[in-house]
Amino acid sequence: MTDVPTGDLPRIDLNDGTSIPRLGFGVFKVPADEAARIVGEALRIGYRSIDTAWGYFNEEGVGQAIRESDLDRDEIHVTTKVWNSYQGRKKTLESFETSMTNLGLDRLDLLLIHWPAPGNDLYLETWETFIELRESGRVTSIGVSNFEPEHLGHIIEATGVIPVLNQIELHPYLQQRQLRTFHDLHGIVTEAWGPIARGKVVDDPVLRGIGAAHGKSAVQATLRWEIQHGIVTIPKSDHADRIAANLDVFDFELSADEMAAIDALDSDGRTGPHPADMN
Numbered sequence: 195m196t197d198v199p200t201g202d203l204p205r206i207d208l209n210d211g212t213s214i215p216r217l218g219f220g221v222f223k224v225p226a227d228e229a230a231r232i233v234g235e236a237l238r239i240g241y242r243s244i245d246t247a248w249g250y251f252n253e254e255g256v257g258q259a260i261r262e263s264d265l266d267r268d269e270i271h272v273t274t275k276v277w278n279s280y281q282g283r284k285k286t287l288e289s290f291e292t293s294m295t296n297l298g299l300d301r302l303d304l305l306l307i308h309w310p311a312p313g314n315d316l317y318l319e320t321w322e323t324f325i326e327l328r329e330s331g332r333v334t335s336i337g338v339s340n341f342e343p344e345h346l347g348h349i350i351e352a353t354g355v356i357p358v359l360n361q362i363e364l365h366p367y368l369q370q371r372q373l374r375t376f377h378d379l380h381g382i383v384t385e386a387w388g389p390i391a392r393g394k395v396v397d398d399p400v401l402r403g404i405g406a407a408h409g410k411s412a413v414q415a416t417l418r419w420e421i422q423h424g425i426v427t428i429p430k431s432d433h434a435d436r437i438a439a440n441l442d443v444f445d446f447e448l449s450a451d452e453m454a455a456i457d458a459l460d461s462d463g464r465t466g467p468h469p470a471d472m473n
């Protein structure tokens with residue numbers, strides 16, 4: 195069995211004075227009727243951060259797993275997101291209330307705008323509503339997902355409030371360097387979705403070789419590469435052995451040459467839609 199840290203995962207500071215574990219559990223496509231069991235397994239194994247969304251239709255299971263765990267609420271970082279069709283003040287408030295009811299929580303750690311959906315021209319109003327929600331105390335931190343520099347620039351200029359993080363598609367085949375540089379300049383943490391390219395890294399010879407040199411898999415080498423770049427990563431799996439293996443990345447270190455070899459795999463390999471095309 196893998197040797198994973200329990201309860202004491204390394205964290206990264208956010209620009210609002212809070213922090214988030216450097217590795218969390220993503221639950222996109224975790225079936226609603228299995229979410230409580232699978233998230234419960236992740237919490238038992240040692241995950242302390244769960245990434246869900248209204249649009250994943252499994253928030254109820256996530257909430258159930260949190261309630262049924264032996265952990266204090268404060269030990270678990272919970273992220274959810276507002277879907278594109280719920281942007282704008284009124285619908286955003288409605289979506290937030292629905293998520294809180296689904297999750298059974300009275301305070302959320304992190305709320306994200308799921309996509310900018312620029313064609314709807316509502317992401318700024320949605321961001322202003324997020325600021326209200328944060329001021330109400332029911333949401334601790336606010337951030338965005340799939341935002342490009344122009345969208346980030348727009349909300350920052352209009353409100354002066356900088357998102358704590360931007361959750362974007364990122365893995366060895368889509369390294370998002372320009373966006374990461376923008377984040378670094380503004381104190382925004384980069385969070386990787388699809389961090390193992392939806393499983394595509396498994397058979398990569400470079401990643402397999404680097405992993406093997408440390409007694410690890412290609413997936414573990416990939417997650418470690420993200421962590422060493424200061425990127426928060428949120429791999430998903432439905433399987434207990436993989437859930438455990440994906441967390442077992444804190445007991446080895448990639449060398450500068452190994453980091454450079456993975457950096458060289460960048461190939462514009464997007465697996466999901468471009469943010470400009472999602473409305």
Ligand SMILES: NC(=O)c1ccc[n+]([C@@H]2O[C@H](COP(=O)([O-])OP(=O)(O)OC[C@H]3O[C@@H](n4cnc5c(N)ncnc54)[C@H](OP(=O)(O)O)[C@@H]3O)[C@@H](O)[C@H]2O)c1
Pocket residue numbers: 219220221222223245246308339340361362386387388389390391392393396413428429430431432433436437439440466
């Ligand atoms: N903000 C957004 O727009 C957005 C979009 C997509 C995803 N996300 C978030 O990011 C999270 C992660 O992204 P993702 O789920 O799309 O992709 P991912 O984590 O890159 O890959 C998940 C896939 O890899 C497989 N897998 C996981 N661990 C493995 C291992 N150790 N060995 C071999 N295969 C493994 C999983 O299969 P099994 O489940 O069968 O093990 C699943 O098919 C999501 O769950 C969600 O929370 C956000």
